[in-house]
Amino acid sequence: MDDLSAVGTPVRTMLPILDVRNVTKRFAFGNESIAALSDATLRIEKGEFACLIGPSGCGKSTLLRMVGGFETPSEGALLMWGKPVAGPGPDRGMVFQDYGLFPWLTVAQNVGFGPAARGRPKAEVAATAKRFVDTVGLTRFADAYPHQLSGGMKQRVAIARVLANDAEVVLMDEPFGALDAFTRERLQAELLEIWARTKLTVIFVTHAIEEAIILADRVVVMSPGPGRIVADERIALARPRDPTSPEFNALRRHLSALLGGHHQWRQPRRW
Amino acid sequence: MSTLAGRGISPRQAMLAVAAPVLGLVAWHLSTSGRAFSLIPPPWDVAVQWWDLAFGGVWDDLYSATLLDHTLASLGRVYGGFALAALVALPLGMLIGRIAVVRDLLDPSLQILRPIPVTAWLPLAMIVFGIGPRSAFFLVFLGAFYPILLNTIFGVRSVEGRLFEAAAMLGVNRQAIFWKVVLPASLPSIFTGLRLGLGFAWVVIVVGEMTGVQTGLGAIIMEARQLSRTEIVIAGMVTIGLLGFVSDQLVQMLGRRLLRWSPQHG
Ligand SMILES: Nc1ncnc2c1ncn2[C@@H]1O[C@H](COP(=O)(O)OP(=O)(O)O)[C@@H](O)[C@H]1O
Numbered sequence: 001m002d003d004l005s006a007v008g009t010p011v012r013t014m015l016p017i018l019d020v021r022n023v024t025k026r027f028a029f030g031n032e033s034i035a036a037l038s039d040a041t042l043r044i045e046k047g048e049f050a051c052l053i054g055p056s057g058c059g060k061s062t063l064l065r066m067v068g069g070f071e072t073p074s075e076g077a078l079l080m081w082g083k084p085v086a087g088p089g090p091d092r093g094m095v096f097q098d099y100g101l102f103p104w105l106t107v108a109q110n111v112g113f114g115p116a117a118r119g120r121p122k123a124e125v126a127a128t129a130k131r132f133v134d135t136v137g138l139t140r141f142a143d144a145y146p147h148q149l150s151g152g153m154k155q156r157v158a159i160a161r162v163l164a165n166d167a168e169v170v171l172m173d174e175p176f177g178a179l180d181a182f183t184r185e186r187l188q189a190e191l192l193e194i195w196a197r198t199k200l201t202v203i204f205v206t207h208a209i210e211e212a213i214i215l216a217d218r219v220v221v222m223s224p225g226p227g228r229i230v231a232d233e234r235i236a237l238a239r240p241r242d243p244t245s246p247e248f249n250a251l252r253r254h255l256s257a258l259l260g261g262h263h264q265w266r267q268p269r270r271w
Numbered sequence: 272m273s274t275l276a277g278r279g280i281s282p283r284q285a286m287l288a289v290a291a292p293v294l295g296l297v298a299w300h301l302s303t304s305g306r307a308f309s310l311i312p313p314p315w316d317v318a319v320q321w322w323d324l325a326f327g328g329v330w331d332d333l334y335s336a337t338l339l340d341h342t343l344a345s346l347g348r349v350y351g352g353f354a355l356a357a358l359v360a361l362p363l364g365m366l367i368g369r370i371a372v373v374r375d376l377l378d379p380s381l382q383i384l385r386p387i388p389v390t391a392w393l394p395l396a397m398i399v400f401g402i403g404p405r406s407a408f409f410l411v412f413l414g415a416f417y418p419i420l421l422n423t424i425f426g427v428r429s430v431e432g433r434l435f436e437a438a439a440m441l442g443v444n445r446q447a448i449f450w451k452v453v454l455p456a457s458l459p460s461i462f463t464g465l466r467l468g469l470g471f472a473w474v475v476i477v478v479g480e481m482t483g484v485q486t487g488l489g490a491i492i493m494e495a496r497q498l499s500r501t502e503i504v505i506a507g508m509v510t511i512g513l514l515g516f517v518s519d520q521l522v523q524m525l526g527r528r529l530l531r532w533s534p535q536h537g
């Protein structure tokens with residue numbers, strides 16, 4: 001983004017925060033290579049909440065991990081603010097399904113890890129950590145270690161950790177997949193609330209249609225063999241969204257059909 | 272938060288812990304005392320001998336009131352050899368674990384050296400280091416070295432890949448990864464290695480002190496054996512057992528403090 005600062009912010013606002021251009025990813029498989037993701041194109045605007053949805057194996061994690069900088073595209077380009085993504089960085093915070101917390105650090109230390117690693121002064125690190133520990137409602141557990149927390153609490157720490165690190169884009173790979181329904185609903189609501197307040201850009205991977213409709217501005221539908229993007233739907237419903245409303249149900253049916261009707265026991269449709 | 276539920280020992284546990292040695296003592300007593308001739312002295316004789324070794328006033332012979340000197344000599348060798356082993360094995364293990372070239376260079380040789388028992392090194396040690404404390408020191412070092420080395424290698428190699436991703440994503444640069452991720456993540460294994468290493472240092476102290484040293488618990492055990500003073504042999508054994516136990520408890524206490532975060536230690 002430095003090379004654009006000379007041109008000023010107007011140019012920058014015209015760029016999408018993330019620009020995925022014809023990205024293909026192949027993995028070596030024995031002595032063959034298989035395409036996990038084929039020719040994906042996707043533009044994400046700043047502040048958007050996008051959900052990637054699709055059956056398992058369709059390349060959702062692969063796409064997300066490339067945005068995160070953990071994998072490099074085999075073909076195509078992946079740009080953030082117009083600049084190629086080169087490796088992981090604090091501007092793109094990742095929330096892993098298995099949390100990835102540092103077990104030797106307390107909740108507050110985990111949350112302050114990024115600022116501390118980047119050499120921020122001690123007092124500032126502590127203040128930032130405290131602020132985001134409070135944000136995710138873990139004030140009482142600031143000094144607990146990860147092994148003393150429930151799954152939902154661990155995921156809150158993981159979210160606070162990327163928020164505290166001032167990430168512009170938050171990448172979430174089925175973050176609530178391992179949680180019980182009650183905790184999942186609460187965390188969805190909290191996430192939306194934090195997102196509305198901070199105007200973060202969120203890319204959220206899920207395989208649950210309902211979760212995608214509750215959360216997203218946009219649902220990007222993927223399909224396997226090889227993984228590719230088959231649809232990109234806007235969700236215009238006002239939040240909070242009521243899963244029992246007719247509009248919600250219509251969307252659910254629509255997305256289900258896009259996904260190849262797995263949820264309605266229909267034959268896959270060609271797109 | 273549910274953990275840290277009492278570290279203390281319940282009365283039941285304490286009773287069970289004491290039961291086995293008491294039974295052993297009784298069996299030992301019944302099978303040795305009141306006999307006209309027994310190669311193994313009864314427990315009471317050993318206790319008296321231990322008292323004399325420690326404080327004198329019973330036999331007043333060459334061995335009376337010498338226990339402290341022998342204990343200090345052995346302690347010095349155990350902790351000295353152990354400290355030196357840690358000093359070498361920790362950095363070496365980290366290098367072998369993290370750097371492929373070092374691993375390819377050293378690992379095969381170490382695999383061959385490792386099965387050689389400390390006892391087998393004794394003659395060579397005495398040729399290289401001479402008769403006396405330096406050989407003893409080397410053998411204790413050797414006993415402590417491999418457990419520390421292997422556990423350190425294991426520790427730094429088995430850091431969860433996810434943690435590297437998390438650190439990179441949060442902005443840790445490559446040079447800081449070792450201090451910020453690898454080292455803390457491998458502390459539980461490293462600690463296990465240190466604990467085993469210290470245990471082995473005590474195990475090999477008798478062999479170590481077969482190198483012709485004058486003082487040390489191992490030295491008096493070997494000397495008393497030649498004089499058929501079996502009470503002294505057993506008194507020395509008991510002392511080593513107790514010291515090893517206390518030393519392990521101290522290490523474990525330290526571990527619980529430092530590794531509070533680890534479910535296995537905290
Ligand atoms: N590191 C890897 N090496 C080889 N194959 C991989 C790797 N990561 C993913 N794949 C393959 O790529 C495909 C897409 O995987 P993934 O992106 O994890 O799917 P999803 O997250 O949608 O379930 C799968 O067939 C998977 O086996």
Ligand SMILES: [Mg+2]
Binds near residue numbers: 173
């Ligand atoms: Mg996945």
